[in-house]
Every structure is written in structure tokens, then in C-alpha cells.
Amino acid sequence: MRVLAMLDGTLADPEATHIRVDDLGLMRGDGVFETVLVVDGVPRELGPHLDRLARSAAMLELAPPDRPAWERCVRVVIDAWQDAEGASEMALKLVYTRGPEFGDGSPTGFAMGMAIAERALRNRVTGVRAVTLDRGYEPEIVARAPWLLLGAKSLSYAVNMAALRYAEAHDAEEAIFLAADGSVLEGPTSNVIVAHGHTLRTTPPSSGILRGTTQGALFRAAEQAGWATKVEPLTLPELTSADGLFLASSVRKITRVHTLDGEKLPDASALHTELSALYESEYA
Numbered sequence: 206m207r208v209l210a211m212l213d214g215t216l217a218d219p220e221a222t223h224i225r226v227d228d229l230g231l232m233r234g235d236g237v238f239e240t241v242l243v244v245d246g247v248p249r250e251l252g253p254h255l256d257r258l259a260r261s262a263a264m265l266e267l268a269p270p271d272r273p274a275w276e277r278c279v280r281v282v283i284d285a286w287q288d289a290e291g292a293s294e295m296a297l298k299l300v301y302t303r304g305p306e307f308g309d310g311s312p313t314g315f316a317m318g319m320a321i322a323e324r325a326l327r328n329r330v331t332g333v334r335a336v337t338l339d340r341g342y343e344p345e346i347v348a349r350a351p352w353l354l355l356g357a358k359s360l361s362y363a364v365n366m367a368a369l370r371y372a373e374a375h376d377a378e379e380a381i382f383l384a385a386d387g388s389v390l391e392g393p394t395s396n397v398i399v400a401h402g403h404t405l406r407t408t409p410p411s412s413g414i415l416r417g418t419t420q421g422a423l424f425r426a427a428e429q430a431g432w433a434t435k436v437e438p439l440t441l442p443e444l445t446s447a448d449g450l451f452l453a454s455s456v457r458k459i460t461r462v463h464t465l466d467g468e469k470l471p472d473a474s475a476l477h478t479e480l481s482a483l484y485e486s487e488y489a
């Protein structure tokens with residue numbers, strides 16, 4: 206089941222062809238995207254997702270996304286999904302590109318809703334094995350080289366997908382990127398969160414990673430419940446010595462890492478249950 210709406214709010218056939226072959230999103234990965242989790246017809250963290258879409262677009266010097274048009278487009282997909290599927294989860298992808306190279310300069314935008322992949326649903330329950338992979342840059346390059354677009358959610362995700370394939374070929378479901386100085390960055394499509402006692406920590410956006418909407422929601426809920434939260438650089442030993450290591454993203458929610466680089470981590474099942482309940486409490 207998939208539901209597609211173009212940015213002008215019209216529903217379209219997801220099986221049909223809509224994108225021109227000279228679209229720069231297709232030709233060069235020149236565009237930005239978001240993936241929003243929708244539960245029972247309610248999009249989670251839509252505001253932060255649209256904020257991040259706008260930040261990413263600004264980094265690529267795309268025309269500022271038309272927020273009311275995106276909000277309308279999201280509603281059209283959700284309503285059509287609800288009509289067809291009833292209450293269930295949906296991953297809603299928002300895609301915004303520079304448009305056709307030989308067009309009139311208009312950007313391309315669409316939203317497509319689809320079912321959550323079986324594998325993501327399974328991993329939420331079982332937890333995952335992860336491997337650390339070198340992302341190949343020093344954190345100080347982030348401010349010095351804005352053209353690298355570190356921290357933009359651009360469509361150029363071939364590297365991220367290759368990292369996940371590499372992980373799969375090496376007995377793991379997930380990867381965690383490290384910077385050249387050994388500091389922890391993020392997963393190819395997730396943020397890293399560690400728990401030590403009643404403190405949650407995640408790595409800072411200044412290291413060239415995405416500001417996670419799921420991580421943000423969890424930290425909000427945790428603070429309400431009396432936890433301390435910190436956004437600061439993390440090292441690999443801090444991942445392995447933590448009470449719990451988690452990967453957070455809209456589709457994953459809070460997924461537990463039980464094995465890192467082949468080594469079993471302390472059992473964080475109870476902690477996972479507690480953090481998942483905190484995250485869900487944001488939407489109760």
C-alpha cells in the first residue's frame with residue numbers, strides 16, 4: 206500500500222511515472238527529504254520535520270519550502286491512507302528537489318506514504334547488532350566546508366545506504382559512524398543515544414549530523430520525567446560502557462543495540478521498555 210500526493214495537493218497514482226528524467230533530484234541527488242512517522246492518522250514531530258526540511262533546503266540553496274503547501278500535502282496523504290487502511294502506522298516521505306534541469310526552475314515536491322518495513326518493525330522488538338564505521342571526516346571540517354552539506358538531509362544517501370549494506374555483510378543490522386578523530390557521529394539513518402544511570406546523551410549537530418526529531422521527543426519526555434539529558438561529543442568506550450545504547454529515528458522509534466562490533470553489550474531490555482514508554486508518552 207502506498208499513497209502519493211504531489212506538492213500541489215493532488216493525489217497521484219504511485220505506480221505511474223511523474224518525475225522527469227532530467228529532474229536534478231534524480232540526476233544528481235540534488236534535493237532534500239524527510240521521513241515522518243504517522244500513527245493512527247497523526248504525524249509525529251511534523252513541525253520539527255518541516256523545520257529540518259527548511260534548514261536542509263537552505264543549506265542546498267533551494268527555494269524555501271512552502272510550509273502551508275507541505276502541511277496540506279501531508280494531510281491529503283494521511284486522509285487517503287486512513288480511508289484505505291484505517292488505523293495503522295505509515296512512513297511518510299517528503300521529497301523536495303531542485304526540479305528539472307531543463308524546466309522552468311520550479312522545484313519538484315511530493316509526499317508518499319508507505320507501510321513500515323518488516324525489518325524495522327522486527328528490529329524495534331528484537332534489538333540490533335551494530336558495527337562502527339569510519340565516516341572519513343574530522344569534525345572541524347563541518348564549519349570549514351559548508352559545501353560538504355554535512356548535517357543536511359539531502360537526497361544523496363548512496364553513502365548511507367552503502368554503509369547499511371556493509372553492516373549487513375558483516376553480521377549486523379545497523380552501523381554507527383565515527384569521525385576520523387574517533388568521536389561518535391550517528392547511524393546512516395538514525396541518531397545515537399546512550400543511557401548512564403538517569404542521564405541520556407546524544408552527539409551534537411555541530412559534528413555534522415542531523416538534529417533528530419525522535420531523539421528530541423525522547424529527551425523532552427525524559428526531562429519531564431526527571432532524567433538529565435546532554436548533547437555532547439561521545440567516544441566509542443562511552444558506547445560500550447553505557448547502561449544502554451540505542452538508535453533513534455522516526456521509523457525505528459527507539460531501537461536497542463545489543464551487540465556492538467561483535468561484542469555483546471549489557472542487557473538493556475528493561476531500560477528499552479522504559480525509554481520506549483517515555484517516547485510514546487509524548488503522543489498519548
Ligand code: PLP
Pocket residue numbers: 240391392393394395396414415416417418419420453454455456
Ligand atoms: N540521522 C540521519 C542521517 C538520518 O537519516 C535520520 C533519519 O532518517 C536520523 C538521524 C534520525 O532522524 P529522525 O529521528 O528525525 O527521523
